[in-house]
Amino acid sequence: xxxxxxxxxxxxxxxxxxxxxxxxxxxxxxxxxxxxxxxxxxxxxxxxxxxxxxxxxxxxxxxxxxxxxxxxxxxxxxxxxxxxxxxxxxxxxxxxxxxxxxxxxxxxxxxxxxxxxxxxxxxxxxxxxxxxxxxxxxxxxxxxxxxxxxxxxxxxxxx
Amino acid sequence: xxxxxxxxxxxxxxxxxxxxxxxxxxxxxxxxxxxxxxxxxxxxxxxxxxxxxxxxxxxxxxxxxxxxxxxxxxxxxxxxxxxxxxxxxxxxxxxxxxxxxxxxxxxxxxxxxxxxxxxxxxxxxxxxxxxxxxxxxxxxxxxxxxxxxxxxxxxxxxxxxxxxxxxxxxxxxxxxxxxxxxxxxxxxxxxxxxxxxxxxxxxxxxxxxxxxxxxxxxxxxxxxxxxxxxxxxxxxxxxxxxxxxxxxxxxxxxxxxxxxxxxxxxxxxxxxxxxxxxxxxxxxxxxxxxxxxx
Numbered sequence: 001x002x003x004x005x006x007x008x009x010x011x012x013x014x015x016x017x018x019x020x021x022x023x024x025x026x027x028x029x030x031x032x033x034x035x036x037x038x039x040x041x042x043x044x045x046x047x048x049x050x051x052x053x054x055x056x057x058x059x060x061x062x063x064x065x066x067x068x069x070x071x072x073x074x075x076x077x078x079x080x081x082x083x084x085x086x087x088x089x090x091x092x093x094x095x096x097x098x099x100x101x102x103x104x105x106x107x108x109x110x111x112x113x114x115x116x117x118x119x120x121x122x123x124x125x126x127x128x129x130x131x132x133x134x135x136x137x138x139x140x141x142x143x144x145x146x147x148x149x150x151x152x153x154x155x156x157x158x159x
Numbered sequence: 160x161x162x163x164x165x166x167x168x169x170x171x172x173x174x175x176x177x178x179x180x181x182x183x184x185x186x187x188x189x190x191x192x193x194x195x196x197x198x199x200x201x202x203x204x205x206x207x208x209x210x211x212x213x214x215x216x217x218x219x220x221x222x223x224x225x226x227x228x229x230x231x232x233x234x235x236x237x238x239x240x241x242x243x244x245x246x247x248x249x250x251x252x253x254x255x256x257x258x259x260x261x262x263x264x265x266x267x268x269x270x271x272x273x274x275x276x277x278x279x280x281x282x283x284x285x286x287x288x289x290x291x292x293x294x295x296x297x298x299x300x301x302x303x304x305x306x307x308x309x310x311x312x313x314x315x316x317x318x319x320x321x322x323x324x325x326x327x328x329x330x331x332x333x334x335x336x337x338x339x340x341x342x343x344x345x346x347x348x349x350x351x352x353x354x355x356x357x358x359x360x361x362x363x364x365x366x367x368x369x370x371x372x373x374x375x376x377x378x379x380x381x382x383x384x385x386x387x388x389x390x391x392x393x394x395x396x397x398x399x400x401x402x403x404x405x406x407x408x409x410x411x412x413x414x415x416x417x418x419x420x421x422x423x424x425x426x427x428x429x430x431x432x433x434x435x436x437x438x439x440x441x442x443x444x445x446x447x448x449x450x451x452x453x
Contacts, residue, residue, distance in 0.1 A: 027397060054402070056394060073378055110397045125397045132401075 030107035040087035042120035043079040063102040207295040219291040236275035238447035298446035317446040414439035
């Protein structure tokens with residue numbers, strides 16, 4: 001009987017100890033830690049139907065820098081959502097260190113799916129900020145400034 | 160002999176550990192399954208247009224043409240904020256009855272709400288179910304003022320501050336929507352140096368200039384206005400410069416938000432060069448999600 005109790009207590013402790021140490025970071029920080037970047041493909045079915053707009057994906061990255069979980073929060077259509085999730089699963093990141101200890105992190109990345117001169121275009125808005133506007137109400141967006149996000153001093157590897 | 164009993168005991172302990180571990184796994188899997196089922200139920204809920212100013216309301220078997228103004232309360236017996244507002248709802252219903260203003264109440268299911276309806280004392284003929292409406296409420300309690308053509312003239316959501324209660328009482332006492340139009344309320348706090356509008360000012364503001372309403376709550380927040388652009392705070396810095404128009408006034412819906420969160424959004428938009436105002440800043444409307452209580 002005492003042994004049973006001991007095991008129950010151990011099981012409870014085991015679950016209680018599984019605390020979530022995931023750190024919420026800004027998209028810029030996450031993007032800055034990216035090592036392997038695979039841009040989502042624009043599915044032909046979506047570009048064929050002129051489905052354009054923003055896709056927002058939330059991801060959890062493990063302490064070792066692997067993508068542990070993805071959830072598409074918004075997308076122009078389900079095919080684009082699937083393409084974004086498939087691409088993001090291939091990303092890898094440098095560890096996010098807090099006092100020398102690597103922590104899992106959670107954040108979002110934002111992509112724009114556009115048709116420009118009848119050509120499909122995918123823009124990584126977290127890296128390329130500001131993204132040129134589609135509807136240019138005035139001169140805003142005519143110049144394209146490339147800003148490397150985050151504190152990364154290594155160029156991310158592109159596939 | 161002794162070693163055999165030790166082995167047997169060891170086996171028993173092992174079996175017990177396995178049983179407990181399996182039981183724990185079942186509990187966790189069960190909880191996850193319930194969670195998944197609940198999300199699925201929310202996802203398949205029929206999507207009717209939201210109740211909002213300007214929308215035309217239809218309620219099964221009811222016409223609005225007998226009175227210049229009617230009141231619709233969308234409530235739920237399981238919503239704590241509906242129960243908290245009960246004294247005001249009773250007062251409003253009784254004033255409406257006194258002034259011959261039709262007062263309707265819609266609950267998720269009439270049978271499940273019997274006790275609540277009896278407590279509040281609504282007339283049986285005025286009780287309807289949510290499915291009888293052509294519009295849905297995002298949150299409860301919701302009170303709508305409807306004109307004789309069924310057009311929604313004003314909507315209140317949540318536990319109301321005294322100023323809004325008195326406007327509503329004024330509507331039923333005067334049998335007119337004028338008190339809504341005349342009111343210059345906003346007991347909300349606002350941020351220093353930023354214009355703050357109440358939701359009743361928005362319709363007027365829209366006639367004067369181009370505005371966008373930005374809702375920085377997470378997607379699926381029950382109080383999101385149908386005319387708002389949903390842009391959670393974490394996304395504002397990246398999406399605002401692309402999606403918002405520099406020539407428009409960006410009105411950040413700050414209701415149900417801590418002022419610090421509202422301020423951060425305002426600052427980010429200002430830094431990106433936008434003209435910014437707030438909507439209902441500092442006004443915390445206590446509401447229940449209509450999908451949770453359905």
